Amino acid sequence: MMATTIAGTMHAVGVTPKKPNSARQVELPKPSASAGLALMRVLEVGIDGTDTEINEGLYGEAPPGSNVLVIGHEALSLVEAVGDGVAGFQPGDLVVATVRRPDSCPNCQAGESDMCLSGNYTERGIKGAHGYMGQYYGEKPDFLVKIPPTMRDYAVLLEPLSIVEKATYQAWKIQERMLWQPKRAVVLGAGPIGILGTMLLRLKELEVHVYAKNPPESIQAQVITSTGADYHSVDDHPVTGLRDELGQIDFILEGTGNSVVAFQAMSQAGTNGVVCLTGVSAGNRSIQIPSDVINLQMVLGNRVVFGTVNANRRYFESGVRHFDEAERRWPGIWKRLITRRVPFAGFADALNRKPEDIKTLLIVSA
Numbered sequence: 064m065m066a067t068t069i070a071g072t073m074h075a076v077g078v079t080p081k082k083p084n085s086a087r088q089v090e091l092p093k094p095s096a097s098a099g100l101a102l103m104r105v106l107e108v109g110i111d112g113t114d115t116e117i118n119e120g121l122y123g124e125a126p127p128g129s130n131v132l133v134i135g136h137e138a139l140s141l142v143e144a145v146g147d148g149v150a151g152f153q154p155g156d157l158v159v160a161t162v163r164r165p166d167s168c169p170n171c172q173a174g175e176s177d178m179c180l181s182g183n184y185t186e187r188g189i190k191g192a193h194g195y196m197g198q199y200y201g202e203k204p205d206f207l208v209k210i211p212p213t214m215r216d217y218a219v220l221l222e223p224l225s226i227v228e229k230a231t232y233q234a235w236k237i238q239e240r241m242l243w244q245p246k247r248a249v250v251l252g253a254g255p256i257g258i259l260g261t262m263l264l265r266l267k268e269l270e271v272h273v274y275a276k277n278p279p280e281s282i283q284a285q286v287i288t289s290t291g292a293d294y295h296s297v298d299d300h301p302v303t304g305l306r307d308e309l310g311q312i313d314f315i316l317e318g319t320g321n322s323v324v325a326f327q328a329m330s331q332a333g334t335n336g337v338v339c340l341t342g343v344s345a346g347n348r349s350i351q352i353p354s355d356v357i358n359l360q361m362v363l364g365n366r367v368v369f370g371t372v373n374a375n376r377r378y379f380e381s382g383v384r385h386f387d388e389a390e391r392r393w394p395g396i397w398k399r400l401i402t403r404r405v406p407f408a409g410f411a412d413a414l415n416r417k418p419e420d421i422k423t424l425l426i427v428s429a
């Protein structure tokens with residue numbers, strides 16, 4: 064197919080990295096479907112804590128030569144045009160793009176940029192590359208995941224889902240070290256990670272207990288209990304009592320990003336249990352921990368604690384399969400996770416996260 068060039072400029076939401084509250088509408092050159100690239104028209108972009116924190120000036124890095132970073136790393140888009148040499152995609156296809164782009168390290172070169180050794184990767188919308196919160200973007204087909212049209216209404220959730228796809232895949236992979244027949248899981252936190260993690264664990268038929276601060280009548284609690292998981296609304300509930308309450312805990316998914324909770328969780332995993340940490344704590348807090356007890360339990364119980372970040376293409380693809388599986392089991396559940404839709408002009412409001420939000424979408428085009 065002939066390369067298509069669209070002249071002119073496009074709207075996007077950009078920040079000046081490290082400058083608080085700098086999110087604003089910017090005009091940038093429209094990308095084009097040059098050789099090897101597909102051109103995507105963005106339909107909608109999911110907002111997450113990373114976007115808000117970048118806008119708060121906590122981190123973020125503009126592409127080389129630019130002082131603006133277009134934010135947004137969770138987008139559902141339509142292929143608008145494909146450049147020469149692009150196979151497998153055509154105009155009209157629905158796609159979600161992955162976030163991280165590889166550097167030259169062995170893991171990146173093997174398709175596992177989520178396991179990058181050198182740290183010189185870029186991340187669209189976060190670190191050294193523009194994101195998707197604009198009208199268009201160009202991308203190589205290697206980083207595009209095709210979405211069946213039946214998933215149009217909720218496929219924007221694929222990027223956050225990919226994070227827990229990786230978390231669970233890695234935990235189960237680690238546990239191939241033995242005969243492991245997990246029955247009970249604990250999920251800490253009821254943000255998107257906690258909710259999506261709960262759904263995947265319920266699809267694995269585990270008994271799931273979620274502990275979070277949201278009230279029992281909150282939408283978060285309602286969605287969680289609709290999957291058959293138990294929801295415990297807690298405020299300053301000591302995580303250190305969980306094992307006494309529940310008995311053997313085979314898997315703990317930490318999704319609060321609170322380092323105190325993370326360390327308390329380590330003492331609660333049962334024999335042969337595994338604890339997965341997904342949350343980032345940006346502070347410098349120090350706490351006293353019962354190190355003798357934790358060390359003793361880790362050793363005598365063959366326990367594992369691991370951290371996980373980002374997700375490579377494999378996890379986006381397994382997410383597409385789970386979209387289908389969960390939708391059949393709990394019809395309409397994915398759409399219930401989208402709690403707010405904000406038109407493009409309201410991006411500042413969309414970035415302002417509210418307690419009743421699960422996932423807010425910025426609607427870029429129809």
Ligand SMILES: [Zn+2]
Nearest residue numbers: 168171179180
């Ligand atoms: Zn790398």
